[in-house]
Amino acid sequence: MMDFDARRHRDDAEQGQLVPLYVLVNGRTTPRNASLDLATQVVALPADTTVLEPEYREILWQCRQWMSIAEISAYLQRPLTVVKVLVDILLEQDYVALGSAAQRTVYDRALLETLLGGLQRL
Template identity: 65%
Template sequence: MTYDVWDGDDDGEAGRLVPLYILVNGRTTPRNTNLDLATQVIALPADTTRLEPEYKEIMNRCSGWISIAEIGAYLHRPLTITKVMVDVLLEQGFLGIGAPAQRKIADRRLLETVLAGLERL
């Protein structure tokens, strides 16, 4: 039987000494009650140098519209913690909330194809 022994190296995920709930100040639910796992967020232009590495990971994933559930899946974080961390970033103005449909769609040909398909129905 093998045992994992901490070797004093804090560089990796296994060396984490600070539990994730410390990053959210022990909060278990987001303050924004409208957030759910399907909520779409996007990173806003901001200086992220002072953010904790876990928050920077979220910002890196949010270069385009992404749901809170996808963020949790990509980063292998519990969804509850991910939701609260996203809420913290929203409160601090690092993330914007909305939906991908709010973006301007540049592919007019695709829209015309969809419209033609709907008209055939």
């Protein structure tokens, strides 16, 4: 019969997790940026991610579009506290930006003109 530690190690290896999470976050238990909460919106910035651990790259892949920290946690199936620390580290290294989806630049001028015309008709 396989003991608990051997089974956990095998499961982690099968999932591709080779580095324990506490090593990835340098032992941090809370983010340095106190404003991070589960509703904080995160978006990935253009950067070379080849030097990052897979957990960080997965967060950046999920954040190609604005996404809340709670959503990232759910998609990655990681505890919210760990995801907040991982996002905080990515923020410190300029891999992500914080804000809201409403802050995105709208590039579709025709959509804006249609919206303006509709508002003027009111």
